[in-house]
Amino acid sequence: MSSSAAPEGALKPSLGMLDVVAITVSAVTPASSVFVIAPFAIQQAGSGAFLSFVLAAVLALMFAWCYAELGRAHSSAGGEYVYAKRVFGGMAGYATFLTVMVSLLFIPPVLATGAATYLNGALGTQFDTQTVALVIVAASYALGILNIRVNAWVTGLFLVCEVAALLVIVALGFGNVSQPLSVLSHPQFLDNGVMSVAPMALVIGAMGTALFSYNGFGAAVMLTEDMKDGGRGVHRAVLWSLVLVVIIELVPITALLLGAPSLQDMLASPDPIGYLLTTHGNATLSRLVSAGIFLSVFNAIIAIVIQSGRVIFSSGRDELWTPSLNRLFTRIHPRWESPWLATLFLAVPSAALSFSSNLADLTSFTVLLLVMVYLAVALSALFSRVLRRDREHPYRMPLWPAPALLAVVGAGYLLLNNMLAASLRDNMIIGGILAVSVILYSTYGKFSPAFQKL
Template identity: 40%
Template sequence: MPDRSSSQSSPSSQRSAPALRRGLKVLGTLLITLSAISPASSVFIIAPGVVGQAGSGAFWSFVVAAVVGVFMAFVYAELASAYPLSGGEYAIVARTLGRLPGFVTLGLLLVTQLLIIAVIALGVGTYLEVLFPGLNGPVVAAVATAGATVLAVFDIKLNAWITGIFLVIELAALAVVSALGLLDPARPLGELLTEPVNAAGPVSFGVITAAAAVAIFSYNGYGSAVYFGEETTDAHRGIARAILWALAITVCAELVPVTAVLLGAPSLPELFAADNMMSHFVAGRAGSAVNTVVSLAVALAILNAVLAIILITSRMVFSTGRDTAWPGTVSRALAAIHPGTGTPWVATVATGVFATALCFADKDFLLVVTATSIVAVYAALCLAVLAGRRNGTTAHAAYRMPWFPVAPVLALGALAYVVWTNFLDPVVGRPSLAITAGIGVVAALYYALVVRRRGTWVLKGPEDPAPADTAPR
């Protein structure tokens, strides 16, 4: 039954809600989204973990992950075309599944998004060390985050241009890696497809699918386009296109260089044993000078990702203020929009301050906290798109996925497998699942004991989306 409580938003409250400036075309949204995914960072930082587990079978791991990505991109595109809101996933879940699931999703995202900025920023020093040995990683990360925060306060169109330029450099570096392997392969593609091996010998399908759980996260981020829905023209149609294009480009930008490395590495055992697989490959095939240039491009890609994720996270923080999720003074401050740049400047600064401070936290702790939260968010979105079709809350969506409900059902099955593989990992996976559950419980308690009793959580958005407050309790 629709929620008609005191927190229901009226047309007048919708009109008076702080509104972001629509200054982005779909291309600008796509550039920022791809920058947040950061294909180069995924290839150089996440892909080695997949290769270390599945060996040359990593090719199939990335293919399986791409199939799961297609399922989730369909889910994101349909939901985002119905609710292209700056609150992103929490705003969608709250309107389709209900307020409690929406607030739990908000809790998970709020914690993990801030931590993810620090996790990514800590990679900057690693790749700058090729020129400046002995850098203090946390200090470099903090400086990078603070600088990105300053840029993020400026006009969104300017940031789209900045991220776009950095993205071109990033993709050029991946093109170099791809060329080094594909133009002079050390083994045929057929060997990669039919005889996958890792350091221990032949690789089973089970190992390949287990490694796919990691590869899924290397593609993650294509759904982030929804956070710019209130700043993109024709968002109901454009955001769905941006999501689908972001996935397609990401898969190509990551799968091709990973395949090139596996084909072009002179010795697979040496590749698997290297501390930094990708740098080992580039240095071995092209020399230290090219490796230095590529490493600097990766450092730039990480900086670009930090900027893009601050832009994304600050939109969500802004939305929480506009929805009055916090005490009045805090909510009003977070919902403030700069009169000159049209950006949520207080939310952006708050995001940057917290993320900068988190750069000095233990990196292993950051990884454990963030490792599995996206699984819970993905699952909530799959349930949201199923519920939206059933209860009509997404009936106005401009995009409808093909073959419904195949995508959300199969995606839920894949996510269940990811949860199981993480449960079997006592070092990172199992503690991360426990922390994810703990964050969800704390968010649920805050909603039940504070937000619901106060009765002021109002789901707001700009004037043009369909009425926001139609979600069941």
């Protein structure tokens, strides 16, 4: 092993704060959020989607403060499960870990399937969606095991392409403003073909969709051990990631609503962004934008694979598995300086999910898992200072405990609504995850010196 390589069981600190922000924002996929998720919010609340995204940004800030404080106080590549374990004990740690791991398993194939559609749109081809998704997932895992510095450059480059695609919408919208500013502050929606004032109930109802579009900013904490400053700047990385994501998403959505030649026609269209591109652009421009979206989704999957590798690596170091698996997951590649076996752990099952015929169901289930993780983080931030007085909190969120309380209420409300809307199968799977966490903790966690000392 070279002198510059990371020692056994340790990551090599090589990232600056900007590198962490680039990888984190890439994982959020702002372009995909605008092109894929925002139209759902527009269908729900009309031009009130603007207020939905603004209110969701406020709620996301509450979660960001939770992540920021926990990321400094409980610095670890394991992220959320480490916080839950240290604050509430081993059982909570295992339950949170399995929830995070399953969500990281499902997200790549879901995103890859959406990316296949845009690849065909960019190239004018008709490649099989499932085959393209499989290739994308496999390629993402192959890139994910490379040196983290290389991946920081790759994700940063793709992020530039992603922002370029969004700038097209910004230029077309603000360059052809056709609607008054009042459509943002006094929202309208299409009610049975008639334009009407959108009630706040619709605006609030679309907040969940908007919050999902911002999801991923907290993942910066998973790269804390890769930071050259020892993670001292991770709270800034979390907050800057959220700020950039909100700006990158909210500006194009504002341009989209103001630039619509006819607000009624846009709201009636199943593809409001396509409506804007068709009205003010041309076929070539549409293809270029589709290429940008494809790159953004591919970029996101690479970033998510990197993050999942850090979580699995941390679980092996904390001895959550059998001794042989723990040794494999903590193995650092001598050349790439990455936890390559931990990164590849989910590759095969994640790629296999590309052939699922119910990706819409997988998407809704993934949202349910993400909200559960948010609730765990919010509760950990609410009680960390009280239950873990032995740990320093170098960064303290402003106005504590108000932001943490708001985060708990918001996550609890979204979780309740999602569970009521979820299928019996999805709720049974959630119960199964909790049951498995009990089994694993009872068989391994209780007897793991590393996990108990965590």
